[in-house]
Structures are given as C-alpha cells and as structure tokens.
Amino acid sequence: SPLDRSSAASDVYKRQVHAFVSLGSEAASEPAELPGLFALLEEVQVLTGRDALDIEFAITVDGPLLFQVRPMTADGPRNASALADAQLRKVLEHEVSQLEELICKQHHLRPTSTAFLGLMPDWNPAEMIGTKPRALAYSLYKELITDLNWASARFRYGYRDLRRKPLMYQVGGSPFICIAHSIESFIPASVPQDVAERVVEQCGEYLAMHPHLHDKIEFAIIPTCFTPELTSPDAAAALPALRTLSIKQHECYLNELRQLTEHIISPSGPFFSDLTRLPSITDKVQSLMARQPRGESLQRMRNALSAANVVAEVFAGAARAAFVGTAIIKSLETAGVVSAGFIDHVTGGVNSIGREMASDFQTLHKDDFLKLHGHVRPGTYDIRVARYDETPESYFDWQRPLQRPPKSTNGLTVSRAQVNAMQQAFDQCGLNVSAEQFLQFAQAAIASREKLKYLYAAFVSDVLRSLCDWGEVHGLDRDQLSFAQITDFTRGYADIDRKRLHQAIAHNRSRWYETQLVRTPSIICQPQDLFGHRVHWCNPNFITRSATHARVAHVLPGQLAPDIEGCIVLIENADPGFDWIFTHRIAGFITAYGGENSHMSIRAREFAIPAAIGVGDTRFKTLLAATSLLLDCAERRIQVLA
Numbered sequence: 001s002p003l004d005r006s007s008a009a010s011d012v013y014k015r016q017v018h019a020f021v022s023l024g025s026e027a028a029s030e031p032a033e034l035p036g037l038f039a040l041l042e043e044v045q046v047l048t049g050r051d052a053l054d055i056e057f058a059i060t061v062d063g064p065l066l067f068q069v070r071p072m073t074a075d076g077p078r079n080a081s082a083l084a085d086a087q088l089r090k091v092l093e094h095e096v097s098q099l100e101e102l103i104c105k106q107h108h109l110r111p112t113s114t115a116f117l118g119l120m121p122d123w124n125p126a127e128m129i130g131t132k133p134r135a136l137a138y139s140l141y142k143e144l145i146t147d148l149n150w151a152s153a154r155f156r157y158g159y160r161d162l163r164r165k166p167l168m169y170q171v172g173g174s175p176f177i178c179i180a181h182s183i184e185s186f187i188p189a190s191v192p193q194d195v196a197e198r199v200v201e202q203c204g205e206y207l208a209m210h211p212h213l214h215d216k217i218e219f220a221i222i223p224t225c226f227t228p229e230l231t232s233p234d235a236a237a238a239l240p241a242l243r244t245l246s247i248k249q250h251e252c253y254l255n256e257l258r259q260l261t262e263h264i265i266s267p268s269g270p271f272f273s274d275l276t277r278l279p280s281i282t283d284k285v286q287s288l289m290a291r292q293p294r295g296e297s298l299q300r301m302r303n304a305l306s307a308a309n310v311v312a313e314v315f316a317g318a319a320r321a322a323f324v325g326t327a328i329i330k331s332l333e334t335a336g337v338v339s340a341g342f343i344d345h346v347t348g349g350v351n352s353i354g355r356e357m358a359s360d361f362q363t364l365h366k367d368d369f370l371k372l373h374g375h376v377r378p379g380t381y382d383i384r385v386a387r388y389d390e391t392p393e394s395y396f397d398w399q400r401p402l403q404r405p406p407k408s409t410n411g412l413t414v415s416r417a418q419v420n421a422m423q424q425a426f427d428q429c430g431l432n433v434s435a436e437q438f439l440q441f442a443q444a445a446i447a448s449r450e451k452l453k454y455l456y457a458a459f460v461s462d463v464l465r466s467l468c469d470w471g472e473v474h475g476l477d478r479d480q481l482s483f484a485q486i487t488d489f490t491r492g493y494a495d496i497d498r499k500r501l502h503q504a505i506a507h508n509r510s511r512w513y514e515t516q517l518v519r520t521p522s523i524i525c526q527p528q529d530l531f532g533h534r535v536h537w538c539n540p541n542f543i544t545r546s547a548t549h550a551r552v553a554h555v556l557p558g559q560l561a562p563d564i565e566g567c568i569v570l571i572e573n574a575d576p577g578f579d580w581i582f583t584h585r586i587a588g589f590i591t592a593y594g595g596e597n598s599h600m601s602i603r604a605r606e607f608a609i610p611a612a613i614g615v616g617d618t619r620f621k622t623l624l625a626a627t628s629l630l631l632d633c634a635e636r637r638i639q640v641l642a
Helices: 037-048 082-105 135-146 149-156 179-184 193-209 247-265 270-275 278-290 297-334 342-348 353-363 366-373 416-429 435-473 498-517 576-583 599-607 617-624
Strands: 005-011 016-022 053-060 063-071 168-171 174-178 532-535 541-543 547-555 568-571 588-591 611-613 628-632 637-640
Touching (some): 037 063, 082 168, 149 297, 174 179, 179 193, 193 247, 247 297, 278 297, 297 435, 353 366, 541 599, 568 576, 568 617, 576 599, 588 617, 588 628, 617 637
Antiparallel strands (some): 016 532, 541 611, 628 637
C-alpha cells in the first residue's frame, strides 16, 4: 500500500519477526536486509493495477523472489484513495522539513548515526498524553512539565542545567523527547564539559543501534545516580555512557555521581527540603476541593495553572528522588545483597495515596469519597474525559466495594541482617550513607512522589474544569476546546479574541486529523525516518512475580468502562487517573506504554497485582484481539489462551 506497507522477515536464530513500515516505495528508506524489494513491489503494482496487496516473497542472493500476490479487500488506510496518499505524502514532507529546520536551529542535534528523538526516553509522554494527543493536552503537558520544570528540578538536585532547553517536540502528531537533552540532564553538573559531550554522543549512538532500549535509558544506557554495582569491574563495559572514558575520566565521573547521590539522600539535601512544602500544598488542594468554584472562570483557570506550575517542579524533584531510591534498591537486588522482590516489599510498606484512595472507597460514603477524590480524571490532561465526581457510576461499583486486607500501621519491616548487609555494600562501594537513613529516604521519596503527583493533578483538573465553564458561557464544548492550546488562554490578560480562537481550533483540528495516518517510529535518527522505519518490539516490565489467567477487558479513557471484575485489564496509556480500577477485583493489567518506575508499575507493587507495563503498541494491538490471557510475571510471559 502507498500508505502503510509492512514487510516482515523471520530471524531463524533469534526467532523474532522484524517489521518495516514505509510510505510507498521510498528507495531511500529500503532496509539493507531487503535489497531490491521495493523495485519488485512497484512492478507488481503496475502489473496488477492495484496498490492494496498482500505479497509473499523471499530474499535470495540473486534478489527478491516472488511467491504469490493476493488483493486486500478490507476497508481502511491500506485501501485509501490516491488523494489520501498524496495528502499523507504532503504531511510527511512538511514534518521532514520541520525536523530539518529544528536541526539547523539547534546545532547540538546532529542526526547521523545518533538517535535524537524518541517516544519514551524521559517523562513518558506516550503514557501520559498518548501517541496522538490533541493540542490542549500536548500544550498543557509541555507548559507544566517538559518546557522548564523537568530541568529546573534536576538542576536543583545537582545535575546539568538544561532550563533553556525544551524536552519535548511534536513530530507527525506524536510527542517526542529530545534524547540529547534527556541524557545530558542526567549528568552531574560538576562533570567537565568535554566529558559530558562525549557521554551524550556515545549514548545517542548506542541507542540508535539498540532502539528497543528507548524506554530504558536510565537502566541500560546511562547511570543517573550512584549504585553499589557501578564499582564492579564489568560496570564500565555494561553501560554505554562510560565505555569511551579514560580510566581517570571514569573515576572522576563515578566520584561526581557518588557525591550527587549522597547530596540527594542527605537530610539537608534538596529532597527533604522539598518535603517541607508538602503540608502547605496539601492544604491548598483541600481548600480547592472543599469550596464551590468562585470568580470568573478564565481567571480561575490562570490561577490553577500557576499553582500547577509551582507544584509540578516540586513533583519533578520528588520523582527524581524516588528514582534514586528505587535504582539503589534494584542494584542491591542484582548484587544479591537483598533478595529479589525487595523493591516490592519497600513499595508495599509505603502508606501511599493509592492505598489511601482504596481505603477511603471502602469506608467513606459516596459523597464524602468524591469530595476527597472527585477531581481525578483518567487522562489527566484530556479535557474530554469526565472527572470522578462528574460521572462516578462510570468508574465505581458502589454496591460491591472491594475489601482489601487492612494495611499494617507498623510501616516497613527490615531485619537487622538486611540492614547490616546494605551498610556493608554501601561501605564497600564508598557511598557515604547509612542504611537506616537510606531506607527512610527511599520510603519518603516513593510516598511523596505519589502524593505530589496526586496533588499536582488536582490543579491540572481545576484548569480543565475552569476551561469547561468558560467554554459553556462562550459556546465551545469540550471537543472543540481540546483543539485549543493552553497559550490561547494565557497570552496577556485581555479578553480572548474568540474569532482568532475559533480559527486556531479549526487549524489544530485539521492538523490533528492529517497526522492520524502517520505511523511514527519509536526512535528518529534522521528526518527521512518518517518515510520508512523499523517497528521495534518492546521488552515489557513485569511487576511482581505472580501469575494469573483471566478474561480480557479493554478500558479506554472517556468511554463507559466495561465490567472488569476478575479480568486482566488492557489500558493503552494509563496515567494516575486510572486508579479507579484498583477499587475493583482485577486479576492483572497490561499497558502499551510505561516503564519500570511508571505510575502503574508502582500501583502494581503496592497492591501486589501482576502486571506487564510497556508491551508496546504492536503487541498491545495483538492482545486486544484476545478474549483470555495468561500473564506470568515470574516467567516474563504473556500467552493468548483464547
């Protein structure tokens, strides 16, 4: 098909299927493993007079060998008209031009053999706003997280200063993370400039060769905090970021990373300083939830946006602290200092907002529950999706609340032997932190990250509610508002030019529809990748070591929820607003996007529910066709039963 041609070849050694997607027969993007294929496809199209074809072929030493050709009769993009083909080509050419302009403006983006944009390397936009977000969701996430707050928090915690460099760009309608900016932001500020540049370049080149790691940069490519296993002889060889450094540079880098980590964990460090702001932020949210909306709606929106910006920076800091805590624990697990699953034990011992919400659902009257948690919405940044307090029956079954066993009030229990083993590991690697202080830090970081995420979402929700109120007065429904940008309502304090706003909405709607047929790669190394790229399979993050088998339920934001009792729930991109599923008796859940430390990974650990996080778009769509699945986390296996 001129719109979306996929060809697959089997690797008999690795038993994997490799897919390649191309716009028509773009010769420049023909994969090296399939020489001559595009010429064959062009010839077959001419001979048959059709472009929607299912073709079986082999690649021989003499070139491609055609076995058989079948016409494709299903409706959809593969049988789109020549006009649609031309429109898509025009869209892609525009996107390529925009990318080339971006590269010219920012000399540090050098797309050659280096990966420079990715869907999931940092702050997980595909998980939080989806792979094809509308203008309002994208601009709101950009404003609150990826323009400044992401970098400001890391700079305060001791990393390099990237406050003048945005993290996220939109390409082909999809949100992409600038890989060079992300990697540089994980380097200690005290590392010399030449070493930092070498690390960024090495990581980008490695990721280009191993694109399946695009959602695991912090685990497989660059160390973002000091961990005991970094002192092992194999550490330099295992992590691409350190491979090209001299012995002296390597020692210097680890020393700076060690000091940064000690600074973050310290009781006088930035995290515990941020923690002192939590009570006042909590009070503001409680006040927000307790009163009815007052004042002019546009001013309320601006006030809520300002508050969200403040809390977002604190939340970003807590998220970094929580990652440091979990990374060190995972390192201790890998080294055998603590047993496998210790991270689940630590997370399970946290008195988190997730457990608090589940407990409130059991014990509080419906009205009281919604007064506390009604601001939450699945799709935190999506104005079209109803909050809990707007359509509560869509989310909760008030007739059969889930009775979870009460959480122990004694907190985390760690044996003296485990504490001693951790202390010995810290002493041996030179990490100047007491084991007791570290455990206190790790639990506080995990709990505060979840709490601040929840409080931050309350202000974001109020931004969207205020916009809805403004839209009702001025004749704009939620669907129309979803195509506006947040800056349409924040430029100055004069009245909104509604004619200009309607024009912007129409333009953004048109652009959104134009990009729906664009299939973007997970990693972009050069602009021409938009015309043809490999489809990479993701390595999911399996949480807990449990197994379950059950029927499947697919949950979508903004749609009436199916009966999920006893099911394995499939959610494409599950943000914190999907916490309502934990008030039901679910058997497990699977997401298309997300990482080891994503929101749903944390919830799976808290409630000891088996989960596969981040299976990828291709595999997720395959699972949607199933009616029953086996999910075995210990064996890292997902099997279709029916």
